[in-house]
Amino acid sequence: xxxxxxxxxxxxxxxxxxxxxxxxxxxxxxxxxxxxxxxxxxxxxxxxxxxxxxxxxxxxxxxxxxxxxxxxxxxxxxxxxxxxxxxxxxxxxxxxxxxxxxxxxxxxxxxxxxxxxxxxxxxxxxxxxxxxxxxxx
Numbered sequence: 001x002x003x004x005x006x007x008x009x010x011x012x013x014x015x016x017x018x019x020x021x022x023x024x025x026x027x028x029x030x031x032x033x034x035x036x037x038x039x040x041x042x043x044x045x046x047x048x049x050x051x052x053x054x055x056x057x058x059x060x061x062x063x064x065x066x067x068x069x070x071x072x073x074x075x076x077x078x079x080x081x082x083x084x085x086x087x088x089x090x091x092x093x094x095x096x097x098x099x100x101x102x103x104x105x106x107x108x109x110x111x112x113x114x115x116x117x118x119x120x121x122x123x124x125x126x127x128x129x130x131x132x133x134x135x136x137x
Contacts, residue, residue, distance in 0.1 A: 007103040009080035013058040019049040032120030041100040050096040
């Protein structure tokens, strides 16, 4: 069932609402160097399901690879990565990656989410890496 969640950064300079059906989308953790260092736990939604409630001026953008259109957005004030945006045809085109930890949810809701691991370290996001490669995520 699709539900509207509220989320944002630590200092509240970034606030958003997003419509998510966790039964449909699930969540994921990637083993690429950026996701692993951020401990990025995400769900992907299409842009119409996401509504930024604060100014884009609060955001800064870090791009890892210029050939892939992924904007690793974070708050200029507190540094929290509350969401990312991108367009990667191999994974379905345009998306907004929501930082699960930035959503207003109960511990029970967080605990009930299923997680799929992705092998981004080897540019093979559709495959799951070995258990040894995901324990730290």
